[in-house]
Amino acid sequence: MLIFVAIILGTFSVSSACTNATPYELLTKGLKATQSSLGWKGIPFRAIDGNFATDYGEQSCTHTLKQPENWWMVDLGKSYRVKEVKIYNRADCCKDRLNGATVRVGDNANGMLTNAVCGEPIKVGTSSVIIRKCTLEGQYVSVSLKNQYLTLCEVEVFGEELLTIKGLKATQSSLGWEGIPVRAIDGNFDTNYGEKSCTHTMKQPENWWMVDLGKSYRVKEVKIYNRADCCKDRLNGATVRVGDNAKGMLTNAVCGEPITVGTSSVIIQKCTLKGQYVSVSLKNQYLTLCEVEVFGEELLTKGLKATQSSLGWKGIPVRAIDGNFDTNYGEKSCTHTMKQPENWWMVDLGKSYRVKEVKIYNRADCCKDRLNGATVRVGDNAMGMMTNAVCGEPIKVGTSSVIDRKCTLKGQYVSVSLKNQYLTLCEVEVWGEGL
Known part of the structure; x- marks a missing residue:
């Protein structure tokens, strides 16, 4: 779903690390994968199981037999705009086997080899991580290779969600x-x-x-x-x-x-x-x-459940996700805690998302500086929210009552925390993408 300024077609790069950041949604988690044949128990699901080990003995890599046409394919469930395919190649041996493999994206499952090509054919280098960038739309992403065993230790597909799906x-x-x-x-x-x-x-x-x-x-x-x-x-x-x-x-x-x-x-x-x-x-x-x-x-925040550390002046936590953007406390649109050593507000998104932006509407009728130093966090730890990853810098209140924090973090829980001060939030919007 997003950020499409430059369209990059047919480019090739090899990552120097396994942690390259991308602004796009990871599309491959929990999906269905298939391949042309099965060799050495290397089932196709291994390439999307979240295990990045590149040693075949760790049971983390796929494996086909050697046939004229060898392929692996993942079904994304619906059509996306694919921006990047990241392949983790086998490293314990045989890495050169992947030379010449082709990545394709399209909506043709039975004729996947006719789908559009994403980037150049693979040239194996020193790194086990190979990246192909493109701007192609499709439900199916495949890797194919002629006359050679095909082994993939992990495949990550990143892209953007198409909102105008059939049926609207x-x-x-x-x-x-x-x-x-x-x-x-x-x-x-x-x-x-x-x-x-x-x-x-x-x-x-x-x-x-x-x-x-x-x-x-x-x-x-x-x-x-x-x-x-x-x-x-x-x-x-x-x-x-x-x-x-x-x-x-x-x-x-x-x-x-x-x-x-x-x-x-x-x-x-x-x-x-x-x-x-x-x-x-x-x-x-x-x-x-x-x-x-x-x-x-x-x-992501509409109609969800919110909690906070304490309750002051009837400022219940759901006010921050009720769709009321009024920043005057008297309009019953803002939350309020007591002043304790640790004060926090948290929303449960219902499941894990890739959070891209948290927009906070601060109180404007008075006391706006109270929010200085507040921290936004995103993660999957509800009980230990203070250990979740930080989204952006601690808040510095300016002239605007709207404060943006941008990040690319995965999690089910988004929180705002503040030490030794009343915490008041008039609205919190969390924007992101499904995993």
């Missing part, structure tokens, strides 16, 4: 030439209208198309596939909007500049906007969209 509801202002609105989210990227892959409205003063994401997300990018067989300039001046207003979609916030059609049929609009509805609108012109992809992050 799309609407538009009118219908022309049988161009129904669902065509823009049907997974068909054909830009020839004759292939029945594009939407079409009539020409009215206000023409629009809209998708309902099902719940509110933080939208980071909208990718539009324009018609290419004719009439591509019709899309000039179209506006992309994101927000929570369905009936008044034209009042939602604008994502990027109005569209200027160029030589490519793919148009990308970048923004950081929260909303359930993404729309494309155009005045006095037919509106045709062959596909629309929306990428973003999920708000």
